[in-house]
Amino acid sequence: MTELKNINVKENTVGSQVTTKDSPIIQTNKEVVFEAKNFNLWYGDNHALQDINLTFHENDINAIIGPSGCGKSTFVKSMNRMTELVPIVRTEGSIDFRGDDIFTSGMSVEELRTRVGMVFQKPNPFPKSIYDNVAYGPRVHGIKKKSILDEVVEKSLRGASIWDEVKDRLNDNAYGLSGGQQQRICIARTLAVEPEVILMDEPTSALDPISTTKIEDLMQEIKKDYSIIIVTHNMQQAARVSDRTSFFYQGYVVESDDTKVIFENPSDKRTEDYVSGRFG
Amino acid sequence: MSNNNIREQIVKNTRNKSNMFERIIPIILLLITFVSVVATIGILYTLISQSFEFFSRVPITDFLTSTTWQPYVGDGEWGIWALIMGTMKIVVIAAIIAIPIGLGAAIYLSEYATDRVRRIIKPILEILAGIPTVVYGFFAINFVNPILQSIYDGFGLYNAVSAGLVVGIMIIPMIASLSEDAMSSVPQAMREGSLGMGATRLETAFRVVVPAAFSGIIASFVLAISRAIGETMIVSIAAGSTPNASFDVTEPLQTMTGFIVQITSGDAAFGTNLYYSLFAVGMSLFVMTLIMNIISAWLTKRFREEY
Amino acid sequence: MTLIDKDIIAKKRNGRQSKNTILKWLFFLCTMFGLIVLIMLIVDTLMDGWSRLNLDFLTSFNSSRAEQAGFFGAIIGSLWLMLVTAPVAIILSIGTALYLEEYAPKNKFTEFIKINISNLAGVPSVVFGLLGLAMFARALQLGNSVLAAGLTLALMILPVIVVASQEAIRTVPASVREASIGMGATKWQTVSRIILPAAIPGIVTGVILALSRALGETAPLVVIGVPTTLLVTPSSVLDSFQAMPMQIYSWVKMPNEEFQYVAAAGIIVMLVVLLLMNSAAIFIRNKFSKRY
Numbered sequence: 073m074t075e076l077k078n079i080n081v082k083e084n085t086v087g088s089q090v091t092t093k094d095s096p097i098i099q100t101n102k103e104v105v106f107e108a109k110n111f112n113l114w115y116g117d118n119h120a121l122q123d124i125n126l127t128f129h130e131n132d133i134n135a136i137i138g139p140s141g142c143g144k145s146t147f148v149k150s151m152n153r154m155t156e157l158v159p160i161v162r163t164e165g166s167i168d169f170r171g172d173d174i175f176t177s178g179m180s181v182e183e184l185r186t187r188v189g190m191v192f193q194k195p196n197p198f199p200k201s202i203y204d205n206v207a208y209g210p211r212v213h214g215i216k217k218k219s220i221l222d223e224v225v226e227k228s229l230r231g232a233s234i235w236d237e238v239k240d241r242l243n244d245n246a247y248g249l250s251g252g253q254q255q256r257i258c259i260a261r262t263l264a265v266e267p268e269v270i271l272m273d274e275p276t277s278a279l280d281p282i283s284t285t286k287i288e289d290l291m292q293e294i295k296k297d298y299s300i301i302i303v304t305h306n307m308q309q310a311a312r313v314s315d316r317t318s319f320f321y322q323g324y325v326v327e328s329d330d331t332k333v334i335f336e337n338p339s340d341k342r343t344e345d346y347v348s349g350r351f352g
Numbered sequence: 353m354s355n356n357n358i359r360e361q362i363v364k365n366t367r368n369k370s371n372m373f374e375r376i377i378p379i380i381l382l383l384i385t386f387v388s389v390v391a392t393i394g395i396l397y398t399l400i401s402q403s404f405e406f407f408s409r410v411p412i413t414d415f416l417t418s419t420t421w422q423p424y425v426g427d428g429e430w431g432i433w434a435l436i437m438g439t440m441k442i443v444v445i446a447a448i449i450a451i452p453i454g455l456g457a458a459i460y461l462s463e464y465a466t467d468r469v470r471r472i473i474k475p476i477l478e479i480l481a482g483i484p485t486v487v488y489g490f491f492a493i494n495f496v497n498p499i500l501q502s503i504y505d506g507f508g509l510y511n512a513v514s515a516g517l518v519v520g521i522m523i524i525p526m527i528a529s530l531s532e533d534a535m536s537s538v539p540q541a542m543r544e545g546s547l548g549m550g551a552t553r554l555e556t557a558f559r560v561v562v563p564a565a566f567s568g569i570i571a572s573f574v575l576a577i578s579r580a581i582g583e584t585m586i587v588s589i590a591a592g593s594t595p596n597a598s599f600d601v602t603e604p605l606q607t608m609t610g611f612i613v614q615i616t617s618g619d620a621a622f623g624t625n626l627y628y629s630l631f632a633v634g635m636s637l638f639v640m641t642l643i644m645n646i647i648s649a650w651l652t653k654r655f656r657e658e659y
Numbered sequence: 660m661t662l663i664d665k666d667i668i669a670k671k672r673n674g675r676q677s678k679n680t681i682l683k684w685l686f687f688l689c690t691m692f693g694l695i696v697l698i699m700l701i702v703d704t705l706m707d708g709w710s711r712l713n714l715d716f717l718t719s720f721n722s723s724r725a726e727q728a729g730f731f732g733a734i735i736g737s738l739w740l741m742l743v744t745a746p747v748a749i750i751l752s753i754g755t756a757l758y759l760e761e762y763a764p765k766n767k768f769t770e771f772i773k774i775n776i777s778n779l780a781g782v783p784s785v786v787f788g789l790l791g792l793a794m795f796a797r798a799l800q801l802g803n804s805v806l807a808a809g810l811t812l813a814l815m816i817l818p819v820i821v822v823a824s825q826e827a828i829r830t831v832p833a834s835v836r837e838a839s840i841g842m843g844a845t846k847w848q849t850v851s852r853i854i855l856p857a858a859i860p861g862i863v864t865g866v867i868l869a870l871s872r873a874l875g876e877t878a879p880l881v882v883i884g885v886p887t888t889l890l891v892t893p894s895s896v897l898d899s900f901q902a903m904p905m906q907i908y909s910w911v912k913m914p915n916e917e918f919q920y921v922a923a924a925g926i927i928v929m930l931v932v933l934l935l936m937n938s939a940a941i942f943i944r945n946k947f948s949k950r951y
Contacts, residue, residue, distance in 0.1 A: 152841065154837065154840065154841055157837070157840065159764075159765070180366065180367070180369075181843075182366050182369060182843040182844070182845055183363060183366040183367060183843065184843070185840070185841055185842060185843035186362055186363060186366050186842065186843035187363065187843075189841070189842065190841040190842075192834060192837060192838060192841070194834055196832070196834035196835050196837070196838045197835075197838075198835055198838065198839070198853055198857075199835070199856070199857045200856075208839070208842070208844075208852070208853075209362075209842045209843070209844075210358070210362065211852075212839075212842070212843070212844040212845075212848045212852065213362040213365045213366055213843065214361075214362075214365035214368075214369075215358070215361065215362065215365070220358070224358060258838065261838070261842070262842065265359075265362055265842060265843065266358050266359040266362065268359075366843060369845070373847060374845050374846060374847055377846075377847045378758070378762045380754070381754050381755075381757055381758035381762055382758055382762070384750070384751055384754030384755055384758065385754065385755045385758040385759065385763075385772060387751050387755070387814075387817070388751075388755060388772065388775060388776050388779060388817060388818070388821070389772060389775055391779060391790070391814045391817070392775050392778070392779055394790050394794050395782065395786060395787075395789075395790045398789060398790050398793040398794060399786070399789065402793060452689070453689045453692050454689075455689075456685060456686045456688075456689030456690070457686065457689040457690040457692070457693065459686050460683070460686035460687050460689060460690045461690060463686075464683050464686060464687070465690070473690055473694075475941055476693060476694050476697065477693055478937070478941070479697065479934070479937055480693045480696070480697055482868070482871055482872065482875075482933060482937055483697075483700070483875070483930070483933075484874075484875025484876065484877065484904050484929065484933070485875075485877065485878075486875070486877040486904045486907050486908050486911070486926075487700070487704070487875070487907075487926050487929070487930065488700075489908070489911060490704070490907070490911050490919075490922055490923070490926060491700050491703065491704075493911065494703065494707065494919055494923075495699065495700070495703045521693075521696050524692070524693055525693060528690075528693070552675050552676060552678070552679035553679055553683070554675075554678060554679040554682050554683070555675070555679075575781070578781055581783070582782075582783025582784070582785065582786070583783075584783065584784065584785045584877070584878035585877045585878060585904075585908065588878075588881075588908075589908070589911055589912065609783065609785045609878070612785050612788070612789070612882060613785065613878060613881050613882070616788070616792070616881055616882040616883075616884060617881055622797070630789060630792075631789060631793070634785070634786050634789045637783060637785070637786060638782065638783075638786050641781055641782065641783055641786075642778060642781070642782075644781075645777075645778055645781035646778070648781075649774075649777060649778075
C-alpha cells in the first residue's frame with residue numbers, strides 16, 4: 073500500500089493527467105498541488121523542521137496534527153512564505169506549488185499568497201466594515217469596479233455561510249461581530265481572491281463549539297472548489313473533517329496517510345500514542 | 353464561469369504589479385527619518401561652531417571659573433557660574449515644591465483613587481501641562497508675586513521664589529503622571545501580597561510600591577528637573593535679568609535661558625562677543641539637560657527591565 | 660508560646676489606620692493642588708482680562724497705547740505659523756514613525772536614531788531657537804519670517820509626534836498585518852490601507868497635542884526675533900509676522916500696568932484656542948481607543 077502510493081506521487085509530480093487517470097488507484101485522479109521535498113527550516117539555531125517530505129492533493133482536506141511546538145504551524149506558514157516575516161528564518165530543500173518551487177521559481181510572494189490563501193488562529197478582521205474586509209483582497213489586486221466587487225463580496229460571504237447573518241449590515245465594523253462570525257468573515261475574505269489552496273492555522277482554536285461546527289461544515293462545502301490544509305491540535309476535528317492526516321512530532325513528519333488509517337491503524341507507535349491521547 | 357474570471361484577473365494583476373513603488377517608499381521614509389538626525393547635527397554644529405568662536409575671544413577658563421557675568425562692562429566678564437547659580441536657585445525651589453506634591457498626587461492616583469476619579473483628574477493634569485509657559489510667567493508676576501510680597505516685604509518685583517514656585521507648578525503634572533505610570537506598572541500581585549497580610553494602603557504604598565517603582569520615580573524627577581533647567585519664559589518674566597551668584601532668593605537673578613532671551617530680544621548684533629556668548633550659554637544649557645535626560649532614560653530603561 | 664503578641668498588634672492597628680486616612684487626604688490635596696492652581700490661574704486671568712476682551716481687541720492691530728492694543732495681527736500670524744509647522748511636522752514625523760515601526764531593520768543604526776529622537780525631545784525649546792537663529796534665520800537668510808519660525812517649531816515638536824505615532828502604530832495587532840500580507844498585499848498596501856487608517860486616531864491626537872504646544876511656544880520666537888509691532892499681516896511665508904504667545908510676552912514685559920490687562924485678554928484668547936484643541940484631542944482619543 074505504502075509503496076504503491078509512493079509511485080503515484082512520483083507520477084503526479086510529472087503532472088500528467090493522463091497517466092493518473094489510467095492508474096487503478098482512486099487517489100490518483102486528484103492532481104498534486106503541494107509537494108515538500110526534503111524541506112528544512114531553522115529559526116536562528118533552532119532546527120524547527122527537518123527533512124519534511126509531504127504531498128497534498130487537490131480538493132482534499134489535509135489535516136496536520138501534533139503536539140505544541142512540533143512545527144505544524146511553521147510548516148503551513150512556509151507554504152505561502154509567511155515565515156519570511158521572521159527575519160532569522162532560514163530554509164533548505166523545496167516546496168513545490170503545482171510543480172514549481174515556491175522559493176526559486178520566480179513567482180512573486182504576492183502572487184503565491186494570492187493563490188495560496190490563509191486563515192489564522194485567531195479571527196483577525198481588519199478594523200473596517202464587513203464589506204471592506206471582504207473587498208480588501210480584490211481591491212489590493214487591482215479590481216476596482218463596484219459592480220464586480222459587490223458580486224465578489226456577496227459570493228464570498230455566501231461561500232463562508234455568513235451572508236444571511238450580515239447582509240443587512242455590510243457597512244458595520246467587523247469588530248462588532250462575534251468571534252465565530254469574525255472567523256467566517258476572515259474565511260470569506262480569503263475566498264474573495266479565489267485562491268487555489270486555503271491554509272488554515274488552527275482556525276477554530278479560539279471559538280466555541282457551535283462556531284466550530286459551523287466552520288467545519290463550511291470546510292466540507294468549499295472543498296469541492298479548494299484544497300484545504302488545516303493545522304489542528306484537536307484530534308477529533310482532524311478525524312471529523314479531513315481526508316488525509318499528517319502527524320508531526322519534534323519537527324519531523326512521523327506518519328502521513330489517509331485519515332482513517334492514521335486514526336484506526338497507524339503504523340508508528342508515536343502516532344498511535346498521540347491519537348489515542350497518551351501525550352500532547 | 354465568473355469564478356475563473358476573477359481568479360485569472362487577480363493573478364494577472366498581481367503579475368503586472370509594478371515593484372518600483374514598493375522599492376522607493378522605504379527609501380523616501382529613510383530619508384525623512386534622517387531629518388531628525390540632521391536636526392541634532394544642526395544643533396550640535398551650531399552650538400559648537402559658534403561657541404568655538406566665542407572661546408577664541410574669551411578664554412574658556414574665565415568662562416568656567418568666574419562667578420561674574422557682566423556682558424556690558426568693557427569687554428565683558430563672562431563667568432557662567434553667575435547664570436548657573438540663577439538656574440540652580442530656580443530649580444531647587446521648583447523641586448522643593450514639585451517633588452512632594454507631584455509624588456503625593458501620583459501615590460493618590462495609583463494607590464487610592466477609583467477609576468472614575470482617575471479619569472477626571474488625568475485630563476486636568478494634561479491641561480495643566482499644556483498651558484504655555486508665557487501664561488505661567490504672567491501668573492507668577494501678577495498673582496504669585498503680589499501674594500509673596502504681602503507675606504514678606506523683602507521680595508522685589510523680580511525674585512527667585514515667585515519664578516521658582518511657578519516653575520515647580522509647571523513640572524508637577526510631569527512628575528505626577530510619570531511617577532504614576534511607574535507605580536501603576538508594579539504588578540498588582542505585589543500589592544495584594546502586602547494588603548492581604550493586613551497592611552494599610554499607606555504601608556503598602558511606601559514599603560512595597562514606591563520601592564518597587566523607585567528607579568521609574570527617580571527618572572521622573574530627573575526629567576522634570578531637566579525641564580526646569582530649560583524653562584525659559586517664566587524666568588524671563590518673573591526672575592529678572594541681574595546675573596549674580598548669591599544665595600539670596602529675594603533678589604532678582606538671571607538664568608542661562610533668561611540670558612538668551614534677554615539678549616535676543618534686543619541688542620545681539622551679529623559678530624559681537626554678546627552674539628557668540630548666546631551659543632556658549634546655549635551649549636552649557638544643552639549639555640546639562642542632555643546629561644539629565646540620559647540619566648533619566650537610563651533609569652527608565654532599568655525600571656522597565658525589572659517588570 | 661507565640662512570638663507575636665496579638666494584643667499589641669490590635670492596639671497599634673487604630674493608629675496605623677488613622678495615619679492611612681490622614682495621608683490619604685493629604686495625597687488627595689496634592690492631586691487637587693493642580694486643579695486649584697488651574698482655577699486660580701483662570702480666575703485671575705479672566706478678572707484681569709475680561710474688561711479688555713471685545714471685538715475691537717480681536718480685530719485691531721497692536722498699538723503702543725494700551726487702550727488701543729489689539730490681538731488681530733498675532734492671531735493671524737499664529738495661523739500662518741501653523742500653516743508651515745503643521746504640514747512639515749506631520750509629514751516628517753509620520754514618515755519617521757512608519758520607517759521606524761514598519762521598515763527599519765533591527766540594528767545599531769535604528770537604535771541610534773531612536774535614542775537620538777528621544778534626546779531631541781529633551782532639548783530645551785530655547786536651544787531650538789538658537790538653531791533657528793543660526794540655521795534658518797542667518798545661514799538660509801530667512802530672517803524672522805513665518806518659514807524660519809515654522810520650520811524651527813516643526814523640528815521642536817517632531818519627536819513628540821513621532822513617539823505618539825509610533826505608539827499608535829504599535830497598537831495595530833500583528834495578526835491584522837499578517838492577514839493583509841497573507842492575502843498577497845504588498846508591504847506598502849498593508850501599511851497604507853490597514854495600518855495607517857487604524858493608527859490615525861492615535862496619530863491625530865498626538866498631532867493636535869503637539870501643535871497646541873507649538874502654538875503656545877514663545878522662547879524660540881523670541882530668539883529668532885519675531886516682531887511685536889507690525890501693522891500688517893503676512894502675505895507669504897517669507898514675510899515676517901507676529902504670534903500670540905510672543906505678543907503676550909511683549910505686553911507682560913511692558914512697564915505700563917495697563918498692558919497687563921491687555922496681556923490677560925490675549926491669554927484668554929490663546930487659552931480658549933488651546934482648550935479647544937486639547938478637548939478635540941482628548942475626545943478623539945476616548946472615542947477611538949480600545950478597538951482591539
